[in-house]
Amino acid sequence: MTKARAVSDRPAEHPVDQGEDASPRSRNRRGQGLLLREEILRAATALIVRTGSDQAVTLRSVAREVGIAAPSIYAHFADRDAIVEAVVLEAIAQLHQGIADAVAEHEDPVESLLAGCAAYVDFGVREPARYRVLFGWAHPKADSPAAELPGRRQGLDAFQTLVEGLRACVSAGRSSSTDPFADAVAVWTALHGQVTLRADLPDFPWPPTDTVERMTRSLGRIDS
Template sequence: MTKGSSTPAAPRYGQPARPRNRRGEGARLREEIVRAATALIVRAGSEQAVTLRSVAREIGIAAPSIYAHFSSRDAIVQAVVEEAIAQLHQSITAAVTAHEDPVEGLLAGCAAYVEFGISEPARYRVLFETPPSKPDSSGLDTAENSGLNAFRTLVDNLHACVSAGRSTSTDPFADAVALWTALHGQVSLRAALPDFPWPPTDTVEQMVLRLGRITR
């Protein structure tokens, strides 16, 4: 290109340039950034794949464009975490509320938890590998708040089983912690040891009934 030429340079990352958002469409780019980061994590199996450059390359934009929506690479990963937790919470809540019987709701909610972890191993793993962001004015970061909401669904459901005379638990919170620990172990061990002769996933039901002190 000759000096003074106004011919535009080729896209920096070797991809067609992404069309510029019209006024008021900035939120769309933010969503695309989160989707791109999620895709990178799913493909690589780790949040280490996320960098400003890799996300920009995935979308077809210049890396500095990201700063209008995220202050850092860690902020992007945190957004991926928040989205994954929100989806997990939504799946659990939908499974629980689909049943009037509290025991069936508890079983369905726990099954939904394990199903998410098994079907979305990379997204599930990033929930527990990503350091929490700085807390907001409430003292809890957004992801932690969302995670606690998902856990409260489990606690509340176990309380409902106790109230209905279907559980002999005298400490639903402690028993819910034990149950969550077991569910997480189920997901993590299956991901870490895929060749182990695991029994059918209906063992989750046996685990829930035992740890929830459920009577059927």
């Protein structure tokens, strides 16, 4: 386990709040450490949702939100990047679970594929700030192996659900795709564009979200 650095080693751009701005908060009873960790995570998520950016997450702002002194955070997170990483991992897990639940509700491969794609867009539209941080937050140092980037495996698992769904359509004779992986990339690109454009241009006269079905059927080469 990586040890948290001493307070004096913290980067200057993330000053440590010694608690002068924190609201009084009763100490957690023995065995409630996980409760404080959850409160820290909820506070960081709330900051991201309110501001639309993970830049609002600092040790000082999270501590103030929870009502604790900033040094108390170190028992649960090494630094602010570790907090944002936890928010990202939770968002990915919820997105993946939502897709999996939607897919499982249908036996027909096409309906299953369409439901999964709709669930993806639904999450992005409902949670624009959390969705944006999945792709826009400052990742670890460039020298970190790609396989170790937080959320990479979970994100690939979610994408694999799309690939497998399209392959199921091909196997059932419902899609003429000859390269399910490439066509799944095209579908994902379109879904991501749908989510980000709706978030960035809310005043545009967007058509109903059934455009997701039209895009999926077209790019997934669904025959019927």
